[in-house]
Amino acid sequence: MTCEQIRHLAPLYRTGELWGDQRPQFMGHLAACPACERELSAQGQVDDRIARVLASEPCDTSRIERQVRREIYGTGKTRWRVWGAIAAGALLAIAGGSMLWRTGPPPSWYAVAALDHRQEVREGHPRRWRVEPVEIDQVAQRVGMSFERSARLAAAGYRLERAKICGVDGLRMLHLVFTNGKDRYSVFIGQHPGPPKGVRVAGDGSEQVAGLQTAQFRAAVVTEGSPDECEKFARVVVAKL
Numbered sequence: 001m002t003c004e005q006i007r008h009l010a011p012l013y014r015t016g017e018l019w020g021d022q023r024p025q026f027m028g029h030l031a032a033c034p035a036c037e038r039e040l041s042a043q044g045q046v047d048d049r050i051a052r053v054l055a056s057e058p059c060d061t062s063r064i065e066r067q068v069r070r071e072i073y074g075t076g077k078t079r080w081r082v083w084g085a086i087a088a089g090a091l092l093a094i095a096g097g098s099m100l101w102r103t104g105p106p107p108s109w110y111a112v113a114a115l116d117h118r119q120e121v122r123e124g125h126p127r128r129w130r131v132e133p134v135e136i137d138q139v140a141q142r143v144g145m146s147f148e149r150s151a152r153l154a155a156a157g158y159r160l161e162r163a164k165i166c167g168v169d170g171l172r173m174l175h176l177v178f179t180n181g182k183d184r185y186s187v188f189i190g191q192h193p194g195p196p197k198g199v200r201v202a203g204d205g206s207e208q209v210a211g212l213q214t215a216q217f218r219a220a221v222v223t224e225g226s227p228d229e230c231e232k233f234a235r236v237v238v239a240k241l
Helices: 003-014 022-032 034-056 062-072 077-101 108-122 133-143 147-151 227-240
Strands: 159-168 171-179 184-191 197-204 207-213 217-223
Touching (some): 003 034, 022 034, 108 159, 108 197, 108 207, 133 184, 197 227, 207 227
Antiparallel strands (some): 159 171, 184 217, 197 207, 207 217
8 A cells, every 4th residue: 555545544443444455554564664654543543632622611602692692683584583592502502411510521422423424424524434224234244233223213204325334432433324305314323331311412523423322322313403302213213223
């Protein structure tokens, strides 16, 4: 492999997605090329630092409040839209915000899942997706799932579009993408035996993440929709996983 090929494949190496003979060739080049090894190590440190910052950043509403105050001085429809947004936000905070955030910041893997969805689904970074049922079944079996079981996790009006294996905070997870033809959301599933944990929703930038855990799996739903929509999708996963 050339240094240029190493730079191109580095994101796939970081997420555990190198297939066939790519991985030994990749590792062989790193062993013989200190420059590429240093660059990959430095990039890994940057990625890890970004994930930690995203996970630990407190929920700061001051910027939103300032924007709302500026918009309040608009006229007509603008004023009504602003007050409608304020009312909706207040209802959401009363209904779920206090309970969700009282237990402290969300786990760091929430931010990693949100970043993967942002890069791989919204921004379309090159990844090796599986789209045929047989191929999806093959990768799903690596985490104890199957194509049929994965497809059943779709919310009403959505269908399973594609899948691949990725690494989320050190855990191998199946990344499923569901679509209704217009919108998409991600479901991450990995084997993680332990006590079941209920659905917890947390915002991460423009994404909402709903994490949960069954006796066998850890899972997360990532969407660009509202917290309520994200939780609704997660409830489907809980019921069918």
